[in-house]
Amino acid sequence: MTTADSSALPLSSYLKEQTTSTHESLDQRIMALAPFSSRERFACFLRMQLRLHHATAPLYQNPKLQALLPDLAERNRLDAIQLDCADFDISQAQQQADAEVGNGVQPGSTAEALGWLYTHEGSTLGAAFLLKHAREQLGLSETFGARHLVGHTDGRGLHWRQFKAALDALPLSVEERAEAVKGARDAFAFVRASVEELLAGQQPAAAV
Numbered sequence: 504m505t506t507a508d509s510s511a512l513p514l515s516s517y518l519k520e521q522t523t524s525t526h527e528s529l530d531q532r533i534m535a536l537a538p539f540s541s542r543e544r545f546a547c548f549l550r551m552q553l554r555l556h557h558a559t560a561p562l563y564q565n566p567k568l569q570a571l572l573p574d575l576a577e578r579n580r581l582d583a584i585q586l587d588c589a590d591f592d593i594s595q596a597q598q599q600a601d602a603e604v605g606n607g608v609q610p611g612s613t614a615e616a617l618g619w620l621y622t623h624e625g626s627t628l629g630a631a632f633l634l635k636h637a638r639e640q641l642g643l644s645e646t647f648g649a650r651h652l653v654g655h656t657d658g659r660g661l662h663w664r665q666f667k668a669a670l671d672a673l674p675l676s677v678e679e680r681a682e683a684v685k686g687a688r689d690a691f692a693f694v695r696a697s698v699e700e701l702l703a704g705q706q707p708a709a710a711v
């Protein structure tokens with residue numbers, strides 16, 4: 504489908520179309536930085552995820568967004584990533600610093616927030632692949648170090664399709680769809696910046 508007729512796409516497909524190349528580049532960058540090559544590197548990956556979870560946690564708790572997206576509150580995985588960080592003895596000071604970076608994010612509108620949520624919820628699909636690496640290369644599990652990567656009990660695919668269906672049912676204007684794209688891209692850019700700082704920059708992080 505060309506950009507010219509993108510306005511006919513359901514919102515989730517439109518967001519995917521508008522972020523596919525960004526996702527591909529991020530995915531390749533993360534894997535090139537070998538987050539599963541050691542526990543030290545995985546700790547940096549956890550801190551990157553912690554920042555994203557802090558950035559979106561207020562959105563999962565937002566009553567206006569909860570009214571638009573059923574079961575939004577229970578999709579929040581901040582608790583899981585915090586437990587993973589505790590497993591890896593990531594210091595309180597580092598966790599606090601990551602919380603501050605995440606809390607600095609404020610989508611400019613409800614539609615932008617929807618874009619942020621698209622990006623974060625979509626990342627749970629790729630998490631299946633990441634969990635496999637975490638298990639095989641580092642011996643991590645749903646009870647140690649990789650809790651935040653575990654799929655929903657209903658199945659990742661179904662859980663994601665339910666989220667997309669809720670997004671696609673929202674009657675957004677053309678302007679709001681553009682804002683949602685901005686939010687989704689901002690979320691990818693936020694993650695990319697965290698990857699560059701924490702994984703590429705090799706900031707020291709505690710290791711188990």
Ligand code: HEM
Pocket residue numbers: 515518519526529530531533534555621622623624625626627628629630632633690691694
């Ligand atoms: C090395 C890291 C990553 C890998 C290997 C990866 C891999 C994947 C794969 C294989 C899918 C498609 C799964 C399917 O269709 O069944 C996917 C979807 C997705 N991923 Fe990633 N991903 C990674 C990191 C991320 C990150 C950090 C984010 C954003 C925070 C992200 C956002 C998304 C989104 C939004 C989708 C859904 C696309 C759609 O169908 O609309 N991914 N990822």
